[in-house]
Amino acid sequence: MAGTALRGRLTWQVARVGQVISETDRVRTITLDVPDWPGHRAGQHLDVRLTAEDGYRAERSYSIASAPSEPVAITVERLDDGEVSPYLTEELRPGDELELRGPIGGYFVWQPGDGRPLLLVAGGSGIVPLRSILRHREHTGSQIPVRLLYSARTLPDVIYRGELDQGADGVDVIYTLTRQSPPGWSGRTGRVGTAMLTEVAWPVPDAALAFVCGPTSFVETVAGGLVGLGYPPGRVKTERFGASGGT
Amino acid sequence: MDALDGNAIGGLLHQVFGTEMTSARGTCAHCGATGPVAELVVYLRGPGTVVRCRACDGLLMVFAEVRGFTCVDLQGLAALDMA
Numbered sequence: 465m466a467g468t469a470l471r472g473r474l475t476w477q478v479a480r481v482g483q484v485i486s487e488t489d490r491v492r493t494i495t496l497d498v499p500d501w502p503g504h505r506a507g508q509h510l511d512v513r514l515t516a517e518d519g520y521r522a523e524r525s526y527s528i529a530s531a532p533s534e535p536v537a538i539t540v541e542r543l544d545d546g547e548v549s550p551y552l553t554e555e556l557r558p559g560d561e562l563e564l565r566g567p568i569g570g571y572f573v574w575q576p577g578d579g580r581p582l583l584l585v586a587g588g589s590g591i592v593p594l595r596s597i598l599r600h601r602e603h604t605g606s607q608i609p610v611r612l613l614y615s616a617r618t619l620p621d622v623i624y625r626g627e628l629d630q631g632a633d634g635v636d637v638i639y640t641l642t643r644q645s646p647p648g649w650s651g652r653t654g655r656v657g658t659a660m661l662t663e664v665a666w667p668v669p670d671a672a673l674a675f676v677c678g679p680t681s682f683v684e685t686v687a688g689g690l691v692g693l694g695y696p697p698g699r700v701k702t703e704r705f706g707a708s709g710g711t
Numbered sequence: 712m713d714a715l716d717g718n719a720i721g722g723l724l725h726q727v728f729g730t731e732m733t734s735a736r737g738t739c740a741h742c743g744a745t746g747p748v749a750e751l752v753v754y755l756r757g758p759g760t761v762v763r764c765r766a767c768d769g770l771l772m773v774f775a776e777v778r779g780f781t782c783v784d785l786q787g788l789a790a791l792d793m794a
Binding site (some may be wrong): 473474503509510511521525565566568570571572679680681683701702703705706708 | 713714715716717719721722725726729731733734744746747749750755794
């Protein structure tokens, strides 16, 4: 068929590191110059592959942190017993090369044409793909109302805090701190549960679309809680990641 | 180890099937439950990658890499429909 692109093979390619930005003590955002990047959608991820001198390889998936209109960036949290994240967060320097493939995924993806209000729920570094969605919303001039509920251990563990605190029209950012809150903290504390979701989530008749990303147990709790409130399962999109530094 | 979900094997699935598969719908051959591949239960750290049904825990798919070839077992799926 003329004009129809061949199905895209997913191939490994070499990217060059642009900037390495410190987000928190344990978290870095890495911007990447990818020569053959076909463009991405908000919420997608990519795979990174490291190869040791002896040929040993380790692969990990990382959510894309940037909007489709921006250069590719990933945000990586250092896991102390990790094989890949300590290298990415501590050793990687601008100009270094990194092997990756992507973009990946078509389910946990938001498009501005979807007119429903958004409920974004993040546990720890689960904020990363949701930040891509927020930036995409802003860059496309979307007026869709958003509520973001972001669970973090402490305030200094909040990723993109400067950006989130600046606020954007129509975006309501709600933090909950699970381990420690600063003196005078008037925000929420404790883990996300049904009571908090009842207060924060859009009422069921608003027909909101929910994106929930975080560690597996966090996602199970939140997704189960939203369905319990009456959200149809098909309107609760979930993405789970492995062992991590906390919600 | 925590189970992940089908998003975590988006790259592997794309490599095997040649296209985006996380939004495809899988139907469990054991209980008949159907849903997006992204919502299936995925275990990454066995000797292979194991995918189970979120409703009945039945075994749906297994992927194992052997000497550079990816071996794929889909016997637990009654159907796999593109979105």
